[in-house]
Amino acid sequence: MMLPEKKQVLVADDEANLRRVLSAILTRDGYDVHAVEDGKAALEFLREHHLDLVITDLRMPHLDGMALLREVQAMDLQLPVIMLTAHGTVDNAVEALKLGAIDYLTKPFDQTEIRNVVRKALRTRDLSQADAPIEPAALTQSSPSARYGIIGRSPKIVEVYSILDRVADSPTTVLITGESGTGKELVARALHENSSRKDKPFIKVNCAAIPKDLMESELFGHEKGAFTSAVSSKPGRFELADRGTLFLDEVGELTLEMQSKLLRVLQESEFERVGGIKTIRVNVRLVAATNRDLRREIAQGAFREDLFYRLNVVPIPLPALRERSLDIPLLIDFFLSKFNQRLKKQVTGVSPEALQRLHSYGWPGNIRELENVLERAVLFADSPIIQEENLTQEVRNFRDGKSLAPPAIDVGPVDVGADGLKEKVKAAASRIERELIVRALDQTSGNVTHAARLLKISRKGLQLKMKELGLREREDG
Ligand SMILES: Nc1ncnc2c1ncn2[C@@H]1O[C@H](COP(=O)(O)OP(=O)(O)OP(=O)(O)O)[C@@H](O)[C@H]1O
Ligand SMILES: [Mg+2]
Structure with missing residues (x-):
């Protein structure tokens, strides 16, 4: 397969720290990143160079983000622009979207968020260009996989495709459930991208x-x-999502008070801003996701039953990876070509022993974990075939349906x-605690929210524990 050349990304921000962090994340994802410190320098750069994407801060000296966006629009380069706005300045975000920005990010944003937004922006561009670069095989045929960017052909995923076919372009509320890393956000975005709202905002x-x-x-x-x-005064996410899709991720985390407020909006399609008297009506398609068992939360009085039925109009349950091991080879292919491209490697496959390991592992972190394991394997492989030793300890030591090797506690004399x-x-006890926390962070690439979930403690609780145990939060994953 021919490897497409790297995508060219320009970052314009006057904060050196932000330039550095963004460059690090995106370089690691395989993009060529150029960073400049204001809009004027950005404009000069993009006049001279071919670019695939611009990420710009809103407030910058010389030429601000909005002016830069206007210039780019005027040049008609079909160049997607992502706007960075400070937390709370959502009206700027609306303005940017109206002006033609493909998406925006409110600071502070996390790594996954920036990656997703960038990937989505570039994908949108690819789809709109005749000379789109070569995509992994699974995405080139006009299959449901291609339509939705979701890999798999096991019965449970085929069922998901058929639900998507039926509901993507309807205004119906959808509730996506599944363990961590099963693709809930991917499905939420697929719903939006395959609806007539796709040119309107997808707000998460x-x-x-x-x-x-x-x-x-x-x-x-x-x-x-x-x-x-x-x-x-500021519009909220409901207003921002007007005529588009609002994705309420981790909806199970809403307080009972917020649940009542949300319920009212769903019933009456109208609301008021906090401290406002004007009633606002919006046209929003709601997609919610959770990895909690909401029926159990209802039984425990932690989730409103009436809200659950409002959200669960169309349920999309996503299978855990261990329930669809048929898809493992397909996913391996998909991720190998993705990481070959990103890491400039030429890995062609997986040895039978390694494949055996990948098949028998329990995948508590699901597809995200498989993705991470393969990224690491591709990176460490020094032959075209991934060997057992390129896999993580976790995967290699997995035996008999137990996710962690039984802790051999040698108490000695x-x-x-x-x-x-x-x-x-x-x-x-504190050594075991530390080990479990380290493993959880490892499995989730350092994502504290996800690790906390694996450990079934609160994010705050995990942060405290990490501090106590002298574990630092990773800044760049
Ligand atoms: N069927 C699939 N094909 C290809 N990639 C997938 C598939 N499902 C998930 N992924 C990838 O796995 C990763 C995790 O997916 P996603 O973020 O959608 O999961 P999630 O269910 O929202 O997880 P969490 O509950 O932890 O937020 C993403 O990188 C996503 O692109
Ligand atoms: Mg998610």
Whole structure:
């Protein structure tokens, strides 16, 4: 397969730190990144060079992001622009989208978010260009896989395709459920991309990431003076998503109070901004996702049953990877070509022993975990075939349906030291705790939210533990 040349990305931001972080993330994803510190330099650069994508800050000296966007539009380069806006300045985001920005990111954003937005922007561009670069085989045929960018042909995934075919272009509310890493966000985006709303915004709200006291204003907006920090009025995500799709990720994390407010909007299709009196009506297609068992949450009084039925009009349950091992070879192919491209390698396959390991592993982190394991394997492979030793410990040591090798606790002779039994047990417990946390972070590429979920503790709790144990949060994953 011919390897397409690297995509050219221009980053314009006056903050050196942000330029550095963005460059690091995107370079690692296989893009060629050029960074400049203001809009004027960006404009000069893009006049001289071929580019595939521009990511620009809104506020910059000389020429700001909005002016840069206008220039790009005027030059008619079909060049997608992603706007970076400060947290809370959503009206700028709306303005940017109206002006033709393909997407925007509110600071601070996380790595997954930036990666997804970039990937989506570039994919949109590829689809609209005749000379689209070669895509992995699975995506080139006009199969459901190609239509939705979702790999798989096992019965449970075929069922997902058929639901997508039926509901993508309807206004119906969809609830996507599945374990962590099963592709919930991918499906949410596929719904949007395959609907007549695809040229309108796809707005994602991660209900787990937004502080509880800001949630209402995040969703519904606020009027100036509604609370102390409300220095100006702002539209919420519902307004931003007007005529497009609103994706409520981790909807199970909403407080009961927010659940009631959301329910009212779903029933009446209208709401008011926080501190506002004007009733606002929007036309929004709602897609929600959760990895919680909402029926159990209902039984425990943590989730409103009436809201559940409103959201669950069309349920899309995503299978865990271990329930669709038929798809493992397809996914391996798909990820190998992706990482070959990204890492400039020429890995052609997997040895029978390695394949055996990949098949028998339990994949608690599902496709995301498989993706990470393969990225690492491609990176470490020094022959065209991935060998067992290129796989992670986790995968190699997996036996008999147990995800973690049973911790071999060697207590040694009865020697509890000067501090006695209690202290010895405490020390051992904290070693095991540390090990489990390290493994969870490893499995989730350092994503604290996901690791916390695997460990079934709160994100805050995990952060405290990490601090206690001297584990640093990874900045660049
Ligand atoms: N069927 C698939 N084909 C190709 N890639 C997939 C598929 N399913 C998931 N992925 C990839 O796996 C990763 C995880 O998917 P995604 O973020 O959609 O999962 P999620 O269910 O939202 O996870 P979480 O609950 O942890 O947020 C992404 O990189 C996604 O592109
Ligand atoms: Mg997700």
